[in-house]
Amino acid sequence: MNDHRSVSIVMIEDDEGHARLIEKNIRRAGILNDIRHFTDGHSALDFLYNSPQGPALNGPALVLLDLNLPDMSGTDILARIKDDASPLKRTPVVVLTTTDDKVEIQRCYDLGCNVYITKPVNYENFAQAIRQLGLFLSVIQVPEVDG
């Protein structure tokens, strides 16, 4: 359990309600990892790259990313994280958004997103998806950041 706890979850989500629901369901799945929530892209990027507690400087992390943010596009954040020169390029990114647009999904996978989940309006499905994500989190091995 200690192992998993060391992986912190960075949630970049502008909708407080969604963030709350996601967190609730992750907790219900039995995942106790630390969850850091950011509602805009800039503060999230700042944390990811520059904060002493952030994954670039301290330990592995998993990013939950919403594509529609008030200050910048989620795909830009994804591109920054997955860039070849980025220290976080091996950090798993789960895109969690309302758009099920095929082009958008393809673009995310092309940029290197690991999982793409559409937020269903149907809450049972949503809860199910998040819980399964929690199970997924409990078994994946998150790589250490290269330097």
Place this chain on the structure above:
Amino acid sequence: MVRASNVFVGDRGRRTRRLLIAFTIFGFLSLICAVIAAGWAIGQTRDYTFWVNHTYKVEQAIADFRVAAERAETARRGYLVNAQPRFRMNYDQAASTLEPALDRLAGLISDNRAEVARVGVLRNGLAELQQRRARTIALVDANRMGDAIRVFREDGSGALMDRMRTVAKDMAVAERALLAQRDADQQSIFLTFEIVLGVAAAALLLVIVLTALTMMRYVRDLSSTSERLADLNESLEDAVNERTADLTRANEEIQRFAYIISHDLRAPLVNVMGFTAELDAAAHSVRELIDHAEKIAPNIVTEEARLAAREDLPEAIGFIRTSTQKMDVLINAILKLSREGRRVLAPELIDTDALVGKIGETLQHRLDERDAELIVKHPLPEIVSDRLAVDQILSNVIDNAIKYLQPDRPGRIVVSGRIEGIRAIFEVEDNGRGIDPRDHARVFDLFRRSGPQDQPGEGIGLAHVRALVYRLGGVIDVTSELGSGASFRISLPQTLIKAQDDRK
């Protein structure tokens, strides 16, 4: 302004063309007049020559007759004075030519009544004269010279001869007068001819000048028009490019709008649904608490609290849920429509017979359920279009026909097609419950339906069909009477030309 100048040029050109045609016709008419006048003048001249000739012949004939008459008289007198056979021979010879000479004259003047009468006088005179001469000649032949001379003196043949001379002279004079008359006629004919010729020449000259002027003006107009046309062409191309850019921008705007709808409307819905579920779970706990409290201490549970937990909360949560679900369906429908507009069309040759056959197979179980049959009138026209779009259009329309069949009669759905010019027309006809004419435009609108709402559906199908048909450059309309079936008519271009905004 563009249109006005076009009209002006067209009007001007038409007027010029009309003027030119009028001038040409006028010129030709003048020429024809001149030619006719020339022909007429030549004919008249020929007649004139003929009649001049005739006059001379008549004069000649009169002269011949007179000479013969004089010769005969001279010979007779010679014979009377000196009964030599030479004179007798001369007389016979001259006398024998008299009759033919008179005949020839008669033949020549047979058309002139006055002259014919004179010839008659001559002929009678000649007969009388010949008779008298013959008597004197016979007396000389019998050597009765005295008797002969007496008879000669008494028979008045000299006076007769004088009378005949006068008649012959009259004839010659009359003929001369005729000739003079014809001469005058000829002069007037020439005058007329010259006048006609002069007028025609003047007219032709006028036509040539006017035509040249008109042509020059026309050519000038034409060159200025072509210059203007070139200008217009250039600006037209600009205008088309501008419009295309506008359209593309508008289309992109719609795509962005759809994206915003999909995200921004769904995001709050996720919250509403999520927290409703949380609320439901919480309400469940509250209900359990109420149940528990009722058992342990019924006096602390108010009627109000019990109703709230058992009825008001579940009811409110139920309504919120169904409404959000409905809203989700609507948003998805809008999304589907807008996404259809973004799909890149891939035109290919479509065997519509096979396509409709496949649709029929897919819908077979539904046809069986409704006791209906699908009749395809082969062959349907082949078209070059986007297969998926055409498939969806026809599937939706046929599916709709099955959906709204009249339950009390066996269903009959007929699919037919034909070519009209460069368009292919497909018709799907059913004997179902029909659509109220008031709703004909409405059924193609999103979320609008017609008639009793006894069938599942959100009012998306036909809106989707119409969007697809428009996308393929076609039109769709419906003719129907309530209760007697409906006929959907889809007109598509035979060959789909990819629009510019299809580029990615």
